[in-house]
Amino acid sequence: MPQLVNGQWIKDDVAASEMKNGAFHREPTKFHNWITQDGRPGPDGQPGLPAEAGRYQLFVSYLCPWASRTLAMRNLKGLQDVIPVSISGAMIGDNGWEYEIPQDAGSKVEKISFQHQLYTASEPHYTGKVSVPVLWDRKEGRIVNNESADIIRIMNSAFDGITGNTLDFYPEQLRPTIDIWNALIYDAVNNGVYRSGFAKTQDAYETSVSAVFDMLDKLEGHLQSHRYIAGEYLTEADIRLFVTFIRFDSAYCGAFKCNIRMLEDYPNLSAYTREIYQWPGISETVKIDQIKRGYYSIAHINPTKIVPKGPEIDFNRPHDRDRLVGRGVFAG
Structure with a gap:
């Protein structure tokens, strides 16, 4: 699968690190900052950012099950008006995840046509796979988190003070x-x-x-x-x-x-x-x-x-x- 190497998009199949003896091994995600109600660190001491309506944006695809986790949690927690969402096309092409219409991602970056632009905006020399979902900080112009398991837990509690939705999916x-x-x-x-x-x-x-x-x-x-x-x-x-x-x-x-x-x-x-x-x-x-x-x-x-x-x-x-x-x- 194509990926970024030192900040450059490589269209060839360079993700050999995910194959070992013919078996697939998933590359770990790399962005793990957190959002909390008051900006305190995350549950494992991750750097924290404060919950704010409209500040964060979700980049996903309907194809991807990991992204669908976050879409489901966004709806269950009533975050539709708090976290805007951008939906990529269903097929992964030579340029990876692609948005049919360029997406506004805040004032810090140009409009986004490809998912890999979010990664290089966050880390100019990024090397690795480019995946969905991404929880993006529109204010600072960088990825907060690209691990779906983290994102659904962030959504589970961080914005309760804004929405008043206290349903708990991780009691x-x-x-x-x-x-x-x-x-x-x-x-x-x-x-x-x-x-x-x-x-x-x-x-x-x-x-x-x-x-x-x-x-x-x-x-x-x-x-x-x-x-x-x-x-x-x-x-x-x-x-x-x-x-x-x-x-x-x-x-x-x-x-x-x-x-x-x-x-x-x-x-x-x-x-x-x-x-x-x-x-x-x-x-x-x-x-x-x-x-x-x-x-x-x-x-x-x-x-x-x-x-x-x-x-x-x-x-x-x-x-x-x-x-x-x-x-x-x-x-x-």
């Missing part, structure tokens, strides 16, 4: 449970589908895809008796899992060869996915046409770039999740 008493599930799900499912799809040896592929379906089997059993991943409340663990599930049958099953079974073959997983899709504000963050077009445009896994017509899945059809005890969202 303190559930954090140990959420953290355990997040780690398991990230490794086997969120990132596991990418390891399967980007594998370059048969052994690497089979190891990864087996781990994906082992975890799906475990989750099917867990969600038989639990309304949500951490129990009775919808939490960030559900949002992190949902963005992979909503893409599974339309993209990962075909494009990434995660085809031992479809998600629709799992009664609990498919009903769980429909329930979260039907939560207010969630469905509008899902664009299946862009998801399919984006994944099937990746030349090295689909050289013809033909986008399949199916499968046809109605995410609005009824689910039976209300048979289980659920309390909605924890109110802080």
Whole structure:
């Protein structure tokens, strides 16, 4: 995949560091500053910035599940009028993530046409992958954070004093449970589908895809008796899992060869996915046409770039999740 090398955009496939013995290894994100209500440091001592309406901007793509986490949390926390959003095209071209219309990113920088311009504006000699999402500081003209797991936690609490929305998707008493599930799900499912799809040896592929379906089997059993991943409340663990599930049958099953079974073959997983899709504000963050077009445009896994017509899945059809005890969202 193209990337920045010493601040220069290189269109050739230079991201060999993400492949080891035919297996895909995700490059860590590099921007980890935080936003808090009063500008104090983040939870691990990261430099903090104060929450201000209109100061920060979210750069995303509907294709990307990591970006979709942040779009979902933005809506659940009522931040639509606090954090403006810029949506890139669905397909990653020679110039990476591209915006059809140049995006205003504040007075410190020129309008943005390519995602990599945000990275070099923040660090002129940046080397590494250029990803979405990016949480951008319009006032200072730099990236605050480009790690989706961080961004959704920032959104969970930093702007509560502005919006008055105190719904808590990472409640303190559930954090140990959420953290355990997040780690398991990230490794086997969120990132596991990418390891399967980007594998370059048969052994690497089979190891990864087996781990994906082992975890799906475990989750099917867990969600038989639990309304949500951490129990009775919808939490960030559900949002992190949902963005992979909503893409599974339309993209990962075909494009990434995660085809031992479809998600629709799992009664609990498919009903769980429909329930979260039907939560207010969630469905509008899902664009299946862009998801399919984006994944099937990746030349090295689909050289013809033909986008399949199916499968046809109605995410609005009824689910039976209300048979289980659920309390909605924890109110802080």
